[in-house]
Amino acid sequence: MPLADEPAMVLTPARVSQPQSEAPASVTVIDRNLIEASGARELYEVLRLVPGMSAVKVDGNVPTVAYHGTQARDSRRMLVLLDGRSQYQPGLARVNWNDMPVDIRDVERIEVTRGxxxxxxxxxxxxxxxxxxxxxxxxxxKHTLAVQGGNNAIRDGYASAAGRTGTDAWRASLSRRADDGYDEPFEGRQLNDAKRIETLNGEWVRELDPRNTLIMQAGGSQNRLERQQEGGVQDIGIYQQDPVQKGQRAFASLQWQHAFDQHHQLQITGYGQYTRDVTDFSVCYLDPLTGQPGPGGGVLFSRELRELYLENNRDVGATFAAAQSDPDFANRYASLQSANAPFCAASALDIEEERYDLEIQDTLQMGDRVRLVSGLNLRHDRVSSDSYLSGTYDNVSYRAFGNLAVDLLRPVTLNLGGYWERDSISGQHFSPRLGLNWRAAPGHSFRYVFSRALRTPDIYEDQAHTNIRARELSSPFADNTEALLGWAPASFFITQTSPGTLKPERIRSWELGYYGQFPGLELDVRYFQEELTDLLSHALNPFEFEPNNEGRVDHQGTEAQLSWRPGVNHLLRLTGAHIHTRVNKKTEGRLAARDSASALWAWQLSQHWGLSSAYYLANDYNDNVFERLDLQVRFRHRVIDTELEWKGVVQHALNKEPVVFEENRYQEDRFWLGLAVRI
Known part of the structure; x- marks a missing residue:
């Protein structure tokens, strides 16, 4: 950790490397030492070291990460970058932490701009x-080979290699992470929540000359996740095959960095990325009139019930009330009885997402007091989905941005930033930010930041046209689909359509902060107020679909983070947040913890032995307390030219309360042992 005469540098807030004391934002930096000291097995877990950040699994093996969390499942209000590439997926407005194409061991640094x-x-x-x-x-x-295993069938492997020849340098890594989830996540019921994730990540750097550098990155991931049964489906059928989600992801990027001189740099970056997710499931549907398995379940996939559903303004209750007196429905129901077999069908939720992005960024230092970062961006998003969109949709966006930093006086820096963009869904809009930093004394600064931002509706929110097809039908329905169900291919009677008139969500925020550096100690304190309006707060799925901009959230609170290194062998890091949240929709308060904290202590006992411990608290998520204690012991030694590291990690739940939702009882102890070999 830098001392008072070594200013901490951050890159993310204004897109340029600058002292943290001059940044127009509160920033949390998690470097490689903190990542290793945390003992985290999955990347999302280290984000608990960020004040105000929620990082939990609310659905078994699917992490939810949100800053100033609101909705528990649909966490879509935060941007995640991986080496500058947006991981915010355009189709369903989400960040999928499971299939992010990077292993935690490949991460050098995480910067979190809070606000x-x-x-x-x-x-x-x-x-x-x-x-x-x-x-x-x-x-x-060095090259690295690592394995680790523990309870709940934890079986992880990692291999990486790197090299340098002349002006070229490269690295490549391959990893696999697998476990069987949790033993009893649902009050004693054994449910499938296992996962298997593989990632590939590589980078090649060529220094063409002292002024020009080329950087190429490529990689991908694939995953297999056992998912929970959907409550809406359980009400109308019996699962024959639990949902299984399979995903693939790939990316490639190329960046050219050119230095005109030490005060002027140009950067051009282009990348493409592809994501595909398919969740398969199989259900035998209940007869809606008798509530029992039988051929009458086929009416749920009949043309007549779909027509009644549309005629009754997509009201399920009104649809079945009308069905009792509808002759076409009665005829269809009667003809299905001749099948004399339960109606079973396999279906899938599918989505493919593509993104192509080109950006030019110019960084110019004009004298000692003025610095300007400006640029242009062009992006094309394409999403294809039978189940969510019934087709393919594109969104093309154009962007221009600028961030200007001016030293008005030697101790006062004014930051002005703005981002203009236009896209096919939401039209054009502009997001401003104003920051004022006063360096009251060496190593001590105060800041004021005002900003406005928005989240545009994703392609699904704007263009939803859901259609769940019966891909595989049981006999005799598969042999005579059109005669028995009235159409082929057959589709579930419920379909949802977006109005296409949703507005962007908006946030207005201001903060007062202090950043201080003392010998061996770093402190950041922030007081903030945030107004979130025009929120899409209701569920948007085939069973619940209420698209509107009626949601509102107000946050007011204080956050603090402290790093203290009393000596070269000790590190103590503390974070805390106290936030008052007011909502007008219950769903927006489920992940809004009033008090949260973390504490991490790392001690290098000797040249070979290291010990670290971490404590995490969130009080509360949906009236439930999350509290956990982690412990890690490491032993490093050398055998000739090879370095070996042995480690053991225990994650101990300090209570047995559910995580967010009553049925999610995932607070279970975990432990594993690992060995890493570096040559």
Whole structure:
């Protein structure tokens, strides 16, 4: 950790490296030492070291990460960058932490801009920006092989290699992370929540000359997740095959960095990324009139019930009330009885997402007191889905941005930022930010930041046209689909359509903060107020679909983070947040913890032995307390030219309360042992 005469540098808030004391935002930096000391097995877990951040699993094996959390499942109000590439997926407005194409061991540094940052990154940098920066191959000199295993069938493996020849440097890694989930997540019922995730990540750097550098990155991931049964489906059928989600992801990027001189740099970046997710499930449907399995369940996939549903304004209750006197429905129901077999069908929720992005960024230092970062961006998003969209939709966006820093007086810096963008869904909009930093004394500064940002509706929110098809039918329905169900292919009678008139969600935020550096100690304190309006607060799924902008959330609170290094062998890091949240929709308060905290202590006992412990608290998530204690012991030694590291990690739940929802009882102890070999 830097001392008072070594200013801490951050890159993310204004897109340029600058002292943290001059940044127009509160920033949390989690470096490689903190990541290793945390003992975290999954990347999302280290974000509990950020004040005000929620990082929990509310659905078994699917993490939810949100800054100033509101909705528990649909966490879509924060931008996540991986080496500058947006991980915010355009189709369903989500960040999927399970299939992010990077292993935690490849991460060098994480910078979290706490507060709206749309002035630097555009729409969807709404409440915060998490910037994940991987290791530079020019800084790696060893190959690594690591394995670890523990309870709940934890079986992880990792291999990486790196090299440098002349002006070229490269690195590549391959990892696998697998476990069987939790033993009894649902009050004694054994449910499937296992997962298997593989990632591939590589980077190549060529220094063409002292002024020009090329950086190429490529990689991908694939996953298999056992998912929970959907409550709406359980009401109308019996699962024959639990949902299984399979996903693939791939990306490639190329960046050219050119230095005109030490005061003027140009950067051009282009990347493409692809994501595909399919969730398969199989159900035998209940007869809606008898409530029992039988051929009458087929009416749920009949053309006549779909027509009645549309005629009754998509009201399920009114649809079945009308069905009792509808002759076409009665005829269809009667003809199905001749099948004399239960109606079973396999279905899938599918989505494919593509993104192509080109950006030009110019950084100019004009004298000693003025610094300007400006640029242009062009992006094309394409989403294809039979189940969510019934087709393919595109969104093309154009962007221009600028961030100006001016030293008005030697101790006072004014930061002005703005981001203009236009896209096919939401039209054009502008996001501003104003920051004022006063360096009251060496190593001590005060800041005021005002910003506005928005989150634009995603393609699904704007263009939803759901249609759940029966992909595989049981006999005899598969052999005579059109005669028995009235159409082929057959589809579930419920379909939802977006009005296409939703407005962007908006946030207005201001903060007062203090950042101080003392010998061996770093402190950041922030008081903030945030007004979130025009929120899409209701569920948007085939069973519940209420698209509107009626939601509102008001946050007011204080956050603090402290790092103290009393000596080279000790590190203590503390964070805390106290937030008052007011909502007008119950769903927006489920992940809003009033008090949260973390404490991490790391002690290098000797040249070989290291010990670290972490404590996490959130009081409360949906009236439930999350509290956990972690312990890690490490032993490092050398055998000739090979370094070996042995470690043991225990994650101990300090209570047995559910996580967010009553049925999610995932507070279970976990432990594993690991070995890493570096040559």
């Amino acid at each position: 709206p940052a749309a002035a630097a990154y555009g729409a969807n940098a709404f409440t915060a920006v998490i910037n994940i920066i991987t290791r530079d191959p020019r800084d790696i000199s």
